[in-house]
Amino acid sequence: xxxxxxxxxxxxxxxxxxxxxxxxxxxxxxxxxxxxxxxxxxxxxxxxxxxxxxxxxxxxxxxxxxxxxxxxxxxxxxxxxxxxxxxxxxxxxxxxxxxxxxxxxxxxxxxxxxxxxxxxxxxxxxxxxxxxxxxxxxxxxxxxxxxxxxxxxxxxxxxxxxxxxxxx
Amino acid sequence: xxxxxxxxxxxxxxxxxxxxxxxxxxxxxxxxxxxxxxxxxxxxxxxxxxxxxxxxxxxxxxxxxxxxxxxxxxxxxxxxxxxxxxxxxxxxxxxxxxxxxxxxxxxxxxxxxxxxxxxxxxxxxxxxxxxxxxxxxxxxxxxxxxxxxxxxxxxxxxxxxxxxxxxxxxx
Numbered sequence: 001x002x003x004x005x006x007x008x009x010x011x012x013x014x015x016x017x018x019x020x021x022x023x024x025x026x027x028x029x030x031x032x033x034x035x036x037x038x039x040x041x042x043x044x045x046x047x048x049x050x051x052x053x054x055x056x057x058x059x060x061x062x063x064x065x066x067x068x069x070x071x072x073x074x075x076x077x078x079x080x081x082x083x084x085x086x087x088x089x090x091x092x093x094x095x096x097x098x099x100x101x102x103x104x105x106x107x108x109x110x111x112x113x114x115x116x117x118x119x120x121x122x123x124x125x126x127x128x129x130x131x132x133x134x135x136x137x138x139x140x141x142x143x144x145x146x147x148x149x150x151x152x153x154x155x156x157x158x159x160x161x162x163x164x165x166x167x168x
Numbered sequence: 169x170x171x172x173x174x175x176x177x178x179x180x181x182x183x184x185x186x187x188x189x190x191x192x193x194x195x196x197x198x199x200x201x202x203x204x205x206x207x208x209x210x211x212x213x214x215x216x217x218x219x220x221x222x223x224x225x226x227x228x229x230x231x232x233x234x235x236x237x238x239x240x241x242x243x244x245x246x247x248x249x250x251x252x253x254x255x256x257x258x259x260x261x262x263x264x265x266x267x268x269x270x271x272x273x274x275x276x277x278x279x280x281x282x283x284x285x286x287x288x289x290x291x292x293x294x295x296x297x298x299x300x301x302x303x304x305x306x307x308x309x310x311x312x313x314x315x316x317x318x319x320x321x322x323x324x325x326x327x328x329x330x331x332x333x334x335x336x337x338x339x
Contacts, residue, residue, distance in 0.1 A: 005173040010199075010338040035200065035338075037275040037284070070302075072232030072245025098282040098306050101275055123286035123304030125230055131302055159276060161199065161338035163172070 019148035029164030065134035094155035198335030217321035219251035255289020255301030263293035
């Protein structure tokens with residue numbers, strides 16, 4: 001029986017961190033899923049940033065995304081192109097004693113014939129939640145993923161887990 | 169490397185329907201939980217609302233969601249406080265044979281923080297004014313989740329409704 005949804009790596013922060021990077025991601029899966037339960041060290045909500053790369057994190061303006069955003073009273077849709085990262089909202093402060101729930105799917109992450117698409121779904125009952133489609137304009141296989149707070153650090157107890165999915 | 173996303177248990181509603189779908193004695197050996205639901209309600213309307221309760225608790229739920237109905241979008245918060253809100257499902261007056269689909273993802277369900285979860289729900293029956301929801305819910309309770317109850321806002325689960333509880337291990 002083929003394996004699917006295999007945990008590749010996981011971490012629970014024992015100290016605050018401005019970012020976390022998954023490295024040496026094997027190319028043997030079809031898709032990747034990053035699940036994050038995150039809170040930040042400031043007193044307010046913050047955005048989360050995603051960057052990827054092959055051998056090193058790409059910090060060039062090679063990212064874009066389209067999102068739908070809501071907070072229980074307002075909703076909006078917006079796009080962002082030629083950006084240095086993929087941003088999504090939002091992450092609560094640790095003082096709320098709760099985490100946001102992020103599920104990020106990297107489709108066909110090791111395929112060297114296509115640009116890399118991401119599906120992002122983040123839920124934060126305290127502030128904005130989002131559903132996004134994002135793009136990394138590179139045909140390189142992804143073997144590094146960096147996740148960071150936009151203006152703050154991740155709090156202790158924040159968890160990141162990377163899973164691999166094989167179609168066969 | 170061990171596989172994950174293991175089926176813990178499943179429920180299929182029999183003839184006569186069911187007022188709730190209950191998962192009890194949930195093992196603490198996983199990192200996250202996922203619940204996948206296919207449901208129809210006996211409510212004499214096109215739609216009903218899928219709700220969830222943890223550990224039999226009827227307090228501490230808050231939520232924010234966005235919904236689309238094929239022509240408009242809306243966003244609401246805290247429409248239910250005695251249960252966690254998941255979203256709309258098909259009900260008795262919807263096109264025959266159609267069931268709403270919902271998924272609930274609960275990370276760190278055994279942790280000592282308040283419990284956040286994400287849910288998506290769709291009720292599509294090839295008829296005007298159908299709904300899809302994307303929802304963020306918080307259960308302000310630091311207890312580990314050991315039981316999950318699915319319930320409806322207005323009526324009972326119809327026969328053939330199903331719910332699957334999966335455990336996800338991060339190592």
